[in-house]
Amino acid sequence: MSKHIPVFEKFIEDLRAAWKELPDAEARMKKGQKLLEELVKDESLRQAAKSWPSTEGRKNLLFHEDAECGFAINGVVRNPGRKGSIHDHAHAWTAYGVLDGTESLERFRRVDDRSKAGYAKLELESVTEGKAGKVDLVPPFDIHAEQGGPTRSVAVILRSERVAGKVLQGSYSIEGNLYRQIEGPTNIPYEITG
16 A cells, blocks of 8 residues: 655644544644645645546545544645535534635625525625635534636645535525535545655
């Protein structure tokens, strides 16, 4: 079995230490956000990412799912100008770090009373521009979307746990104010090697 590049191996070791030291998911993910900020500034990882395959078609690369601590590390590779869907990650925390290119992260607020099945009225709350080295921490059930920039973009995602394929997550559409629950993206196992 091949070994991940050293900077990624260290990231996993540092995350395991944080998970063992810190008492809850929020504290762990705030530490994970800082560790991910360092990782997505690493030039060796950025160079390795140039060969990562596209994740278009609702896929994530699955770099690591920790059997002991439960966190998961994914990657996404977006084509230029990609329009992302509006979604949440159920009860999981997510740290989204841009490694290469630019993207924008949209945050939404739900403004209906949640009484009507299949219906959700959203308002755009904020848009944050992300470039290489920027990490956004998304709390449980926060509604958001990532939009691709003018060039290919790559992100590394730290999740408090893998929910795709395990837990239903929210999917939203502003057109028609639609809401449904989905399984999330397909995880494609992928090893980061130099």
